[in-house]
Amino acid sequence: MKKQIEVIGFIAILIIIPIIVSLTTFIQIEPTTIPQNGTNPGINKYTPSSSYISGYNFTERKNLYLNAANDSTGFNPQCVKVFLNESVYNEAIINSSLEEINDREDTSDFDMNTLLRMMYLDKKKYNIPTNLNNSIKSAILDFKYWFTEPGPDDMIFWTENHMILFHTAELLAGQLFPDSIFSNTGWTGTQHVAHALPLVNRWLNWRAKFGFAEWHSNIYYRLDLSALLNLVDFAENSTIAVKAEMIIDLIGFDFANNYYKGVYATAHGRTEDEKQANTQSYPLEGESTSEPAWLMLGIGKDEIMSGGNGAAVFLATSKYETPKILEDIANATAQSTEPIIHKSRNNIDISEGAKYDFSYQTESDLMFWWPMSAPAAPPVLESSLAIMDTYDLDPELIFNDEAFVDLFEIGATIYGTSINDFSTIIKDITQGVSLESADTYTYKTPYYQLSGVQNHQKGMNGLQELIWQACLDRNATVFTSSPSALSASKQQFASGWKPRATLHENVGIIQYDRRAQSIILELVMQFMDEKSYTHAYFPRWAFDEWDRIGNWVFGRRNSSYIALYSDNPTEWKSEYELRAEGKKNTWIVELGSSAESGTYNSFKSAILSAQLQINELSMGYDITYNSPSQGIIKVGWEGGMFINSQQVDLGPYERFENLYCNQTFGDMRTEIIYNGMNLTLDFVNVNKVTNF
Amino acid sequence: MEKEGFIGKYKVINWIKGVIFIILGILNNRFDVGYHWFLDNLIFGPIIYIFIIISGMLIALDLRSDNGDRGEKSNKKLTIKNLAYIFFLIAYGINCVYVFYFQRNIIILIVLGGVGIIWYILSLFGKDWEKRSLLVTLIVSFTVAFGLIFGALLNDISIPTWSYFFFSAIFTLQFSKDIIKSCEKGISRTENEKYGNFCDIFTAKKTQRIALALQIIAILSLTLPLILGVYNGFLYLITGLIVIILVAISAILNLIYDFEEKYSGKVFVLLKIGMFFSIIAIFFASI
Numbered sequence: 007m008k009k010q011i012e013v014i015g016f017i018a019i020l021i022i023i024p025i026i027v028s029l030t031t032f033i034q035i036e037p038t039t040i041p042q043n044g045t046n047p048g049i050n051k052y053t054p055s056s057s058y059i060s061g062y063n064f065t066e067r068k069n070l071y072l073n074a075a076n077d078s079t080g081f082n083p084q085c086v087k088v089f090l091n092e093s094v095y096n097e098a099i100i101n102s103s104l105e106e107i108n109d110r111e112d113t114s115d116f117d118m119n120t121l122l123r124m125m126y127l128d129k130k131k132y133n134i135p136t137n138l139n140n141s142i143k144s145a146i147l148d149f150k151y152w153f154t155e156p157g158p159d160d161m162i163f164w165t166e167n168h169m170i171l172f173h174t175a176e177l178l179a180g181q182l183f184p185d186s187i188f189s190n191t192g193w194t195g196t197q198h199v200a201h202a203l204p205l206v207n208r209w210l211n212w213r214a215k216f217g218f219a220e221w222h223s224n225i226y227y228r229l230d231l232s233a234l235l236n237l238v239d240f241a242e243n244s245t246i247a248v249k250a251e252m253i254i255d256l257i258g259f260d261f262a263n264n265y266y267k268g269v270y271a272t273a274h275g276r277t278e279d280e281k282q283a284n285t286q287s288y289p290l291e292g293e294s295t296s297e298p299a300w301l302m303l304g305i306g307k308d309e310i311m312s313g314g315n316g317a318a319v320f321l322a323t324s325k326y327e328t329p330k331i332l333e334d335i336a337n338a339t340a341q342s343t344e345p346i347i348h349k350s351r352n353n354i355d356i357s358e359g360a361k362y363d364f365s366y367q368t369e370s371d372l373m374f375w376w377p378m379s380a381p382a383a384p385p386v387l388e389s390s391l392a393i394m395d396t397y398d399l400d401p402e403l404i405f406n407d408e409a410f411v412d413l414f415e416i417g418a419t420i421y422g423t424s425i426n427d428f429s430t431i432i433k434d435i436t437q438g439v440s441l442e443s444a445d446t447y448t449y450k451t452p453y454y455q456l457s458g459v460q461n462h463q464k465g466m467n468g469l470q471e472l473i474w475q476a477c478l479d480r481n482a483t484v485f486t487s488s489p490s491a492l493s494a495s496k497q498q499f500a501s502g503w504k505p506r507a508t509l510h511e512n513v514g515i516i517q518y519d520r521r522a523q524s525i526i527l528e529l530v531m532q533f534m535d536e537k538s539y540t541h542a543y544f545p546r547w548a549f550d551e552w553d554r555i556g557n558w559v560f561g562r563r564n565s566s567y568i569a570l571y572s573d574n575p576t577e578w579k580s581e582y583e584l585r586a587e588g589k590k591n592t593w594i595v596e597l598g599s600s601a602e603s604g605t606y607n608s609f610k611s612a613i614l615s616a617q618l619q620i621n622e623l624s625m626g627y628d629i630t631y632n633s634p635s636q637g638i639i640k641v642g643w644e645g646g647m648f649i650n651s652q653q654v655d656l657g658p659y660e661r662f663e664n665l666y667c668n669q670t671f672g673d674m675r676t677e678i679i680y681n682g683m684n685l686t687l688d689f690v691n692v693n694k695v696t697n698f
Numbered sequence: 699m700e701k702e703g704f705i706g707k708y709k710v711i712n713w714i715k716g717v718i719f720i721i722l723g724i725l726n727n728r729f730d731v732g733y734h735w736f737l738d739n740l741i742f743g744p745i746i747y748i749f750i751i752i753s754g755m756l757i758a759l760d761l762r763s764d765n766g767d768r769g770e771k772s773n774k775k776l777t778i779k780n781l782a783y784i785f786f787l788i789a790y791g792i793n794c795v796y797v798f799y800f801q802r803n804i805i806i807l808i809v810l811g812g813v814g815i816i817w818y819i820l821s822l823f824g825k826d827w828e829k830r831s832l833l834v835t836l837i838v839s840f841t842v843a844f845g846l847i848f849g850a851l852l853n854d855i856s857i858p859t860w861s862y863f864f865f866s867a868i869f870t871l872q873f874s875k876d877i878i879k880s881c882e883k884g885i886s887r888t889e890n891e892k893y894g895n896f897c898d899i900f901t902a903k904k905t906q907r908i909a910l911a912l913q914i915i916a917i918l919s920l921t922l923p924l925i926l927g928v929y930n931g932f933l934y935l936i937t938g939l940i941v942i943i944l945v946a947i948s949a950i951l952n953l954i955y956d957f958e959e960k961y962s963g964k965v966f967v968l969l970k971i972g973m974f975f976s977i978i979a980i981f982f983a984s985i
Contacts, residue, residue: 009822009823012818012822013815013818013819013822016783016814016815016818017815019787020790020811020814020815023787023790023791023794024794024797024798024804024807027791027794027795027797027798027799028794028798030798031798031799420930420932420933420985421930421931421932421933422930422931422932422933422935423932465732519732519733519734520732520733521729521730521731521732521733522728522729522731522732522733522735522736522737523733524929524930524985525725525984525985526985528733588734589733589734590732590733590734590735621801622735622800622801623732623735623801624730624731624732624735624853624854625730625731625732625735626732
C-alpha cells in the first residue's frame with residue numbers, strides 16, 4: 007500500500023511541477039529596454055500627398071526633360087541631341103559604349119537600344135558624324151542578338167528586361183539594315199526581323215496576359231520602357247507597335263496606383279538596397295522609375311531632373327503620349343481624401359504551367375520560366391542545364407555563380423536523385439528566387455500608404471525582392487527584411503528570406519521563419535556568412551519625432567504616425583537600421599494619423615495598451631493582435647487572416663481590382679474607366695480605344 | 699572509483715549513444731520545421747535527454763544492485779534510486795521550462811512524465827521480480843533508442859515512419875547485443891551474486907533465440923526505410939547495407955554457435971560494429 011501511495015505522490019509531483027512553471031509564465035515582465043526617443047526639428051518641410059503632382063502638362067514636361075537631357079553629357083542624352091538636331095555629341099562616351107558592345111559585355115543590350123534609337127532618330131537627318139555613324143553601324147551588324155547565335159559573349163539574355171531589349175534590338179537592327187549581312191549569324195537584316203518578330207510578340211503577349219515577372223521593379227521597368235518605346239516609335243509591324251504602346255499604358259496604370267509622394271511605394275519583384283535604403287548624408291540613388299513616372303504621369307514634384315534616365319530620354323523623344331485618363335487617375339489617387347485600395351496580380355506560379363499551357367522542357371517554354379529567375383527551379387533545372395549545354399552558355403550568367411552547377415551535380419549524386427529532384431530538396435532556394443505570382447495590395451490615404459505582396463513564397467529565399475513597405479513621406483519609408491547569404495549581391499535590405507506578409511488597410515503582420523534545410527545547405531550558408539537577424543529600415547532622421555518603448559518603435563511625420571513592433575528585442579544599429587536577433591520573428595506595423603488616431607501620444611498609448619499574443623509554432627507563429635484601429639486580428643503561418651472574425655482577402659487577386667479597373671487574371675483585355683473617360687487595351691484584337 | 703570502473707558501472711557509453719540518438723531524432727524530423735525551432739531543439743533536447751539517460755542507467759543499476767533490495771530500506775539518503783529520481787526530475791523541470799517558455803507542444807511533457815512513472819514503478823516493484831534482468835536490459839535499450847523518438851517529438855508530434863523503424867532497429871540491436879553479452883561467462887556473477895543476468899535466467903539457448911529474433915527485427919527495421927523512403931535514401935542505402943550485412947552475419951553466427959557449449963564474442967563484436975554503423979546510417983539518412 008505504501009508503494010502505491012508513493013507512486014501517486016510521484017505522479018502528483020509530475021503534475022505540480024508543470025503547473026508551477028506554467029503559472030510563472032503569466033508573470034508580466036516589464037520590457038528591459040530603456041525608452042528612447044528623439045526629435046528632428048531641422049527636418050525638411052512637410053509636403054502633403056496632393057503636392058506631389060506636376061504643375062506641367064505632358065508636352066511641357068517633355069520639353070523640360072529634353073532641355074535637361076540636352077545639357078547632359080551622359081550616354082542616353084545623346085539621343086536627345088540627335089532629336090534636337092544638335093551637331094556636337096559626346097563621342098567619347100559613345101565610343102566607350104561601342105567598345106563594351108563590341109566586347110559583348112553584360113548590359114550591352116541597354117546601350118544597343120540607345121544606339122539604335124539614335125540611328126533611327128538620325129534617319130534622313132544625317133547629324134551624326136559619318137565616322138561615328140559607321141562605327142555604330144558596324145557594332146549593330148556585328149552584335150549578338152540572342153544566345154542561340156554563335157560566338158562568345160558575357161551577356162545575360164534571359165531576365166525579363168534583357169529579353170525584350172535583345173528582341174527589340176534585333177528587330178530594329180534588322181529593319182534598319184534589311185539587306186546587310188550581320189556578321190555573327192550571316193543572316194540578312196530581313197532574316198533577323200523574321201527571327202525577332204515572333205519573339206517580341208511572345209514577350210508582349212505574356213505581359214498582356216500575366217503582367218510582369220519582375221513585378222513593380224523600380225529598376226527594370228525603366229529598361230522595359232526603353233525597349234517598348236523603341237518598338238512604339240520604330241517597329242514597322244503595327245501589331246507590335248500597338249501592343250508595345252498598350253504595355254506602356256499598363257506600366258503607367260501601375261505607377262498611377264502605387265506611387266505615393268514620388269516613391270514607387272509598393273512591393274518590388276526586383277530592387278536594390280541603393281534604391282530603398284538611404285541615410286541622411288547619403289540620399290537615395292533614386293528609383294529608376296521616378297523620372298519616367300514624372301514624365302509620363304506628372305507623378306512627383308517638379309524637381310531638377312538628371313536628364314540621363316534612359317526611359318525618360320526615350321519618352322521625351324517619343325511619339326508616345328500618355329492617355330489622359332492615366333494622368334487623371336494618378337492625380338486622383340494623390341489627391342483623394344478617402345482611402346483607396348488597389349489590388350493586382352502579376353505572373354503565375356511555376357506549378358501553374360499546365361494550366362497556362364507551358365511545359366518545363368521546350369526551349370520556347372523555358373523562355374517563359376527563365377525571365378522569372380526560375381532556371382534552377384525544380385521542374386525546370388534539368389532542361390535549363392540541357393539548353394546551357396546545347397548553346398555552351400556560361401553557368402555564371404545563368405545562376406550568378408558557376409559553383410551552383412557543381413552544387414547541383416554533387417547534390418544530386420549525394421542524394422542519389424535526379425537533378426530536378428535535388429532542386430526540389432532545396433526548393434526554398436531554387437524556387438524561392440523565382441518570381442512567382444505576386445498579389446500586391448496597396449492601401450493609400452492622404453497620410454500614408456501601406457503596400458506589399460500578400461502571402462508570397464513565405465519562408466523561401468529571395469533574389470532581390472522587397473516584400474512590403476509603409477510610406478509616410480518621401481524619405482519616411484519603413485520596411486523589414488531578413489538578410490540572406492544566398493541573395494543577389496548579399497543585399498542587406500532588399501531581398502533575403504521571405505516572410506509571410508499579411509496586410510489589411512493600415513495594419514500589416516509580417517512573420518519571418520524558414521525551414522531547416524539539408525545539412526549540406528546549412529553548412530554552405532554558414533560558410534557564406536548567413537546573418538542571424540531580421541531588421542527594419544526605419545530612418546529616424548526622416549521623422550519629426552520617434553520613440554522606442556519596449557518592443558514598439560513609433561514615428562511621426564507631420565500628422566502621419568507609424569508603430570512598428572518586433573517580437574524579438576530590437577537594437578538600433580544605425581540611424582536607420584533597427585535590428586532584432588534571430589531569423590524567426592514577427593513584425594507588426596500599424597499606421598495612423600491625426601484624423602484617425604488623434605494626437606501622436608494618444609496613438610502611442612492606444613498601441614501600447616493593445617493586447618498582443620504571439621505564440622511560437624514549429625513554423626511561424628499564431629498571432630492575435632487587438633489593433634486599436636481594426637479590432638481583433640488573428641493570423642498564423644498557415645490559413646487566413648481574420649479581422650473581427652471576418653476573413654481578409656489575401657489573394658489570389660485578379661489582374662486588377664480597384665476603383666478604375668477590374669480585370670480577370672489571364673484576360674488580355676484591360677478596360678480602365680474614370681470620370682466619364684474610358685481606355686480599352688485589347689490585346690486580342692490589337693486595338694487601343696480611348697474615349698475621353 | 700577508477701575511471702574505467704565508473705564508465706562501466708554507470709554505462710557512460712550509453713549516455714553518449716543516447717545523446718547522439720536524440721540529435722539524430724531531431725535531425726530526422728526537421729523537414730517542415732522552422733530553422734530556429736530546430737536549433738532550439740538541438741540545444742535543449744540533448745540537455746534534457748542526458749538527464750533522462752543518466753536516470754535510466756541509474757534505475758537499471760539500482761535494479762541490478764542489492765542495496766535496498768526487496769523493500770529493505772537503505773540508511774543512505776542519497777541512494778542510487780534517489781539519485782535517479784533527482785536526475786529525472788531535473789530533466790522534467792527543464793522540459794517544463796522549455797515547454798512553457800518556448801511554447802513547445804505539451805505532448806513532450808506528457809511523454810516524459812510517462813517515462814518517469816514507468817521508471818518509478820519499475821524502481822519500486824522491479825526488484826521483487828526474479829527475472830528483473832529482463833527489465834534492466836529493457837530499460838537500457840529503451841533509454842538509448844528512445845532519443846530517436848523523443849528528438850523527433852520535439853520537432854513535431856507528427857513523426858515520420860522511418861523514425862519509428864530507426865527506433866525499432868536501435869532498440870533491438872542494443873537489446874540483442876546486451877543479452878548476447880550476458881552469456882559471456884562470469885559477467886554478472888562476479889559483480890553481484892544475487893542478480894541473475896539475462897542469460898542465466900533465460901538460458902543461453904533461449905537467449906540466443908531471442909537475440910536472433912531481435913536481429914531479424916533489426917534487419918527488417920533497417921530495410922523498410924529503404925523501401926518507404928528517408929530524407930537521403932542514397933547515403934542511407936550505402937551505410938544501412940553495411941549494418942544489415944553485419945547484423946545478418948551475427949544472426950547466422952548466432953545460429954551456428956551454441957553458447958551453452960562455448961560463448962563466442964564474435965556475435966557481440968559484430969553487433970557492436972553494427973551499432974556504430976547504424977549511427978552513421980541514421981545520420982546519413984538525415985543529411
